Amino acid sequence: MHIPVLSHRLRLAAGAAAALLLAACGSPAPEQQAAAPVSKVEPAVPKAAAVTLYTTREPGLIQPLLDAFSRETGVAVDTVFVRDGLPERLRAEGERSPADVLMTVDTGNLLDLVENGHTQAIESAALDAAIPAGLRDANGHWYALSLRDRVLYADKDLALESFAYEDLAKPEWKGRVCIRAGQHPYNTSLFAAMVAHAGEAATEEWLRGVKANLARAAAGGDREVARDILGGICDIGIANAYYVGRMKHSEEGSEQRAWGDAIKVIRPVFASAADGGTHVNISGAAVARHAKNRAGAVRLLEYLVSDAAQSLYARANYEYPVKPGVALDPVVASFGELKIDPLPLAEVVRYRKRASELVDRVGFDQ
Incomplete structure (x- = not known):
């Protein structure tokens, strides 16, 4: 059998093809052996739920x-x-x-x-x-x-160092008391505590006495109590203590700063309670x-x-x-020690409805 001999040109082409095949499938060239590292993708850290x-x-x-x-x-x-x-x-x-x-x-x-x-x-x-x-x-x-302690605002020049909530109804304070609406939750809570301590009948009598002592209608906000003390409308009033911090930290020369500087704070207690607190x-x-x-x-x-x-x-x-x-904030600390009324708040809330009814019965906000 005659076997044809490949031409020189054909043999060169075949060799080149083989070299390319080996380069593609065989070992990499020396300069390619250190392959570039594959970057590792870290899993996303889950964001804390809002x-x-x-x-x-x-x-x-x-x-x-x-x-x-x-x-x-x-x-x-x-x-x-x-x-x-x-x-x-x-x-x-x-x-x-x-x-x-x-x-x-x-x-x-x-x-x-x-x-x-x-x-x-x-x-x-x-x-x-x-x-x-x-x-x-x-x-x-x-x-x-x-x-939020419910305290007494008093004219800073008033000779008064201690107070009981029951004192608000004493005749000596006739025409000298300011307070916001009796149906406001801050006051309803206080009145409910009075019911819990002294009973419904005594609280009704007390509310009538406080109403008789008002210098103006029970209205406005707690800061207006301080405003009206500065204005000479009243001498004392019931309000939350933290408003005094806001007023006394107001800008020098502002109205609210003047209101805060016109008063002092006394923390009343319930005289009707054996271990009375604020x-x-x-x-x-x-x-x-x-x-x-x-x-x-x-x-x-x-x-x-x-x-x-x-x-x-x-x-x-x-x-x-x-x-x-x-x-404490220095202004709040200046009010002295806070002795909290030990009556549990859940007990106070039980009498909130009765307190609200008493406010309407005595016409406190009229």
């Missing part, structure tokens, strides 16, 4: 605390300000509600949320350790975060019943009773810390 806060407090008053919480934990807080109708909104939203934490002022408003089934019980050793038993729910449904109301919070971020909600509440947050309550809002031992 906490949604429904609050009846002005957001500006608590924003410094929420900002501090987010800086420390990396958890954002989405704040929804609900001026009125919080229970109705929660009822309408039902299980779809995005609320994780519910925050209110006034014990009665907070307990209304509990009684209407808008909260859930939680367990937290941190909350239980920080908050005295009388200022939280035994079953973990609500917690006080700061205190009435306090609260700002407080609870975990919402349908919270989507329950863990974040508990974490926020625990932060709000930490030393750092309680100090912010004291310095930013001039409220009294709920946690014992936290440093």
Whole structure:
């Protein structure tokens, strides 16, 4: 058989093709042996879920605390300000509600949320350790975060060093007392505490006496009590202590600074109570019943009773810390020791409706 001999040109082409095949399939060239490293893609770190806060407090008053919480934990807080109708909104939203934490002022408003089934019980050793038993729910449904003591504003030149709430009805103060509306929650809470201590009949008589001593109609706000003392309309009045911090920290020469500088603060007690103390109301919070971020909600509440947050309550809002031992704002500290009325707040709330009825019965706001 005749086997044809490949031409020189064909043999060169075949050799070149073989070389290319070996280069493609065989070992890499020496300069290619150290292959470029493949960059490793790290899995994305999941972002902490935000906490949604429904609050009846002005957001500006608590924003410094929420900002501090987010800086420390990396958890954002989405704040929804609900001026009125919080229970109705929660009822309408039902299980779809995005609320994780519910925050209110006034014990009665907070307990209304509990009684209407808008909260859930939680367990937290941190909350239980920080908050005295009388200022939280035994079953973990609500917690006080700061205190608002209901005190006496008095003309700074008045020779008066101590006072009992019962003294407001004494004849010596006729035409000398200022107070906001009796149906305002701050006063309804105080009057309910009086019912709890002294009974309904004695409280009705007392309210009639206070009304007889008013220098003007029961109206306006707490700061207007200080304004009217400066204006000579009245000599004393009942109001919340933290407003004095705001007034005395106002700009020098401002109206509110003048109001604050015109008064002194005396912390009254209930003379009808054996171990009488000063009435306090609260700002407080609870975990919402349908919270989507329950863990974040508990974490926020625990932060709000930490030393750092309680100090912010004291310095930013001039409220009294709920946690014992936290440093006070100097103005608040100047009021002296706060001895809290030992009556549990839940007991006070029981008499809120009766107190409201008494206000109408005696025509307190008319």
